[in-house]
Amino acid sequence: MNTLCIKVTAPGKVILHGEHAVVFGKTAVAISLGLRASMLLKTTSEPRISLNFTTVGIKESIRLDLVDEELSNCRRYTEDPEGLPHEEHLIKTENFVRGSFQGFDLLKNTQKNALVAFFYVLFGIFGGERLACGLDISLESELTVGAGTGSSASFAVCLAGGMLGLASEKRGGSAETLNFQDKMLISKWAYNCERITHGTPSGIDNTTATFGALVSFRKGEKPQLLNLKLDLRILLVNSRVSRETQVLARKAREVVERNREIGECVLGGIDHIAKNALKILQKLCSGDYEGGSDCLYAHLAELWNMNHCLLASLCVSHPALESIRASATSHGFACKLTGAGGGGYAIVLVPPNTRQSLLEGLTRELLSKGFQVVDTNLGGPGVTISTSS
Numbered sequence: 001m002n003t004l005c006i007k008v009t010a011p012g013k014v015i016l017h018g019e020h021a022v023v024f025g026k027t028a029v030a031i032s033l034g035l036r037a038s039m040l041l042k043t044t045s046e047p048r049i050s051l052n053f054t055t056v057g058i059k060e061s062i063r064l065d066l067v068d069e070e071l072s073n074c075r076r077y078t079e080d081p082e083g084l085p086h087e088e089h090l091i092k093t094e095n096f097v098r099g100s101f102q103g104f105d106l107l108k109n110t111q112k113n114a115l116v117a118f119f120y121v122l123f124g125i126f127g128g129e130r131l132a133c134g135l136d137i138s139l140e141s142e143l144t145v146g147a148g149t150g151s152s153a154s155f156a157v158c159l160a161g162g163m164l165g166l167a168s169e170k171r172g173g174s175a176e177t178l179n180f181q182d183k184m185l186i187s188k189w190a191y192n193c194e195r196i197t198h199g200t201p202s203g204i205d206n207t208t209a210t211f212g213a214l215v216s217f218r219k220g221e222k223p224q225l226l227n228l229k230l231d232l233r234i235l236l237v238n239s240r241v242s243r244e245t246q247v248l249a250r251k252a253r254e255v256v257e258r259n260r261e262i263g264e265c266v267l268g269g270i271d272h273i274a275k276n277a278l279k280i281l282q283k284l285c286s287g288d289y290e291g292g293s294d295c296l297y298a299h300l301a302e303l304w305n306m307n308h309c310l311l312a313s314l315c316v317s318h319p320a321l322e323s324i325r326a327s328a329t330s331h332g333f334a335c336k337l338t339g340a341g342g343g344g345y346a347i348v349l350v351p352p353n354t355r356q357s358l359l360e361g362l363t364r365e366l367l368s369k370g371f372q373v374v375d376t377n378l379g380g381p382g383v384t385i386s387t388s389s
């Protein structure tokens with residue numbers, strides 16, 4: 001095979017509604033961000049695989065013959081990521097990575113996870129064959145790691161998209177043309193990858209990072225993809241408190257299980273909010289309403305606030321998130337945590353007719369409290385793949 005370059009990009013996401021409840025089978029609505037991860041994969045004649053994951057500070061390389069030898073002991077699951085025995089494959093991959101990279105145990109968790117994720121996908125997709133060419137892979141991202149904006153999902157989608165693209169090019173196909181099934185395959189591989197760090201994720205993050213735009217999601221059902229024809233604008237506010245999704249998901253589950261009937265009501269409430277918010281967004285997209293959009297945005301704002309309060313009742317808010325909300329409320333904006341909570345980001349809804357001075361006042365106050373603020377539009381494209389030789 002001649003030298004090949006594959007570039008893969010994937011967006012981060014924010015969950016608008018349904019975080020935590022989605023784990024219990026309720027509806028969630030997520031939307032892609034303008035911020036993206038981007039991976040460049042080059043085949044080389046050097047017998048090495050070099051990895052440069054700048055965001056997590058990984059710069060490592062490994063001899064190709066060691067990788068090819070391990071590949072010969074793996075089974076291939078290219079088209080069947082769901083059939084891959086996850087735990088077994090993960091342990092085997094971890095053993096390989098630990099044995100191959102000196103000082104692995106001294107790395108930070110984010111670095112360990114990223115290395116393991118790479119080889120997990122590589123071995124699953126190329127098992128049973130030899131790579132027979134060196135690889136030079138670099139990945140960078142505009143997203144903050146560990147803050148709930150889908151950094152790991154966009155990373156995983158890039159890995160999966162790149163490896164599946166390479167596999168397809170090696171068999172004489174094209175990595176660039178992606179139909180729905182191709183995207184589903186990328187999303188399923190990315191889901192497996194997400195399991196490495198997030199235990200049993202619902203799948204909403206990898207789905208949104210793959211398909212982009214607005215995704216309505218329910219576990220076990222085909223994701224509903226909505227073409228967002230409106231500029232939904234938010235302030236993305238970083239509380240600068242780091243948190244782990246798995247820990248927060250466990251906390252919410254404990255609250256629900258300790259208070260079964262109440263927990264069911266809270267989850268049911270969140271489900272209704274997600275469905276109603278989706279209807280409003282669909283109306284806004286279709287233009288199918290009388291008068292201006294102000295009424296619809298006011299209703300959406302009410303749902304955002306209710307959603308936050310229900311999440312807080314599951315003990316997944318944080319004093320920093322409440323402080324962001326207090327500022328937003330005092331300036332007349334709706335605000336909710338997004339993702340797992342316990343820190344990470346809050347989102348503030350910015351309706352189209354918002355006075356700029358009001359928004360600037362809120363931004364100033366949030367900055368003076370030490371938070372980071374990004375004013376952004378939502379709904380960027382999903383995974384993109386381009387190749388050159």
Ligand SMILES: Nc1ncnc2c1ncn2[C@@H]1O[C@H](COP(=O)(O)OP(=O)(O)O)[C@@H](O)[C@H]1O
Pocket residue numbers: 037053054055056109110111112113114115139140141144145146147148149150151152153155197205245
């Ligand atoms: N840009 C990135 N580059 C390399 N690895 C990443 C990147 N983003 C996330 N990861 C990997 O994914 C893991 C989980 O990421 P995290 O940001 O906690 O998830 P989330 O975005 O869902 O909050 C990290 O520990 C790291 O190993």
Ligand SMILES: C[C@@](O)(CCOP(=O)(O)O)CC(=O)O
Pocket residue numbers: 015018019020021022023147148149150200201202203204205245249338339340341
């Ligand atoms: C809490 C949860 O509903 C969302 C987690 O979001 P994030 O990874 O923190 O963005 C978990 C999940 O959906 O898997």
